Amino acid sequence: MTAAQKLLWVFGGIVALLSVASALGWLLQRRKGDTAVIRNLNERLRAWWLMVAVLGACFWLGPSATLVVFAFISFFALREFITLTPTRASDHKPLVVAFYVLVPLQYWLIHLEWYGLFSIFIPVYAFLGLPALAVFAGDTEEFLERTTKIQWGVMIAIYCISYAPALLVLDLAGFEGQGALLLLYLMLVVQISDVMQYVFGKLFGKHKLAPLVSPSKTVEGLVGGGAAAVAIGASLWWITPFTPLQSAAMSLLIVICGVLGGLALSAVKRSLGAKDWGSMIEGHGGMMDRMDSVSFAAPIFFHIARFFFSG
């Protein structure tokens, strides 16, 4: 099978799955009525169709379009992050640079396939450059806190998320030019893990995992959902350069990183006094609510795959 055929098969599978889920959601609504949980489920499903359509369009239009779409995802994620973060007027310059310079630049570097620069640009140059810019506003009040918040937003929303489409330019031995499949693999495992944890949690959830940080996460959801995601990930080994066993290990890695990302960013969100990052995606909250697991899983998956599988 060629890479294009594999993509088509996987997308066909996703569409079939979503169709079944949507039919079930519709039936549930007819049988049990319009309760809050069912309405939220159907809202989420509709948002899923939209997200799958966007991802499908990305793959169809090619790597440049995918990079543009992810640049917008980063832009909206940063927007939500900075909206919730109390910054001051003296932070204006670094923030203008973050939104209008760093977002396009990071994705441009990935477009150039300049690994040596896109992998260090934000952690080195932006990390040092942002406080250097801020210092000229002459405001020392909470300088460390303000700088840290901007650096955090930039690291998570731009740098970490950009690692997902960076998989498009990652050359693994015997897998050249098939980065789109790796990106699809990552997104599928992360999102299936999130969905399965939600489903298992709702069905069997008893023991809360971290009640103060993320009240809806349960141990049963984590174990059941995580195992289901690893099983699905392993069964997708044929779209990756991995053997089935390696694919299971990689999926486990993605699931663990995703869970930790969800928890850590939930704690950040709560320390900023919010329940959702935004209201952009119906039923899901904001862009950051959907990308929190990706932001942790993408860079780790990229570097581990690169370390063990590049030629």
Next chain:
Amino acid sequence: MMAGVAAASLVSLTRLLVGARAQWRSQPGGGQCLYFANHCSHLDTLAIWSALTPAQRAVTRPVAARDYWDKPGLRTYLSGRVLRAILIERRRDERAGDPLAPVFAALEQGDSLILFPEGTRTADRLPQPFRGGLFRIAESFPSLDLVPAYLDTLHRSLPKGSHVPLPLYCTVRFGAALERPAAEPRADFLRRAHASVCALADPARRTPA
């Protein structure tokens, strides 16, 4: 026609750039309204105007400073044709007669208005004390709904002295129209109006009914 297209694009652009999502703390009445809000950036007028429903927008005109909006080119077109703004003179030496005269004329015609009672922009989260204009208007139009509004996050998006707006999600919170007790002294009224805007600054707290 052109003005209608320009208005629609202006609303979309404002929403794209700074969100300008409306949050109504209480359902607005259908009558003639005066929306008064804290003033922190050049985008305030556009943000409130964009947050209104299309029906409200069609009858609402902003009160704006002549020295900012009466610049030849785009600003004159926007303030004159699209926003149908009422431009008032802030500089005392340029004034002839009552600076609020055009505001009174518009209210007599039945227009709803957007007004920033501080008179100037402030860099802070909460507004400065209100000037007397709001009281004079309230006194002369007893049946006018005085609706407080708070512009959240906009002072961070385009703080005084900067020219590039940050694309944050700004919210416009509208409160319940002020009660209108008879013969309330000027200072009391202004303090109460000021407090009604400040009460909307806290996203979690509900305004007392």
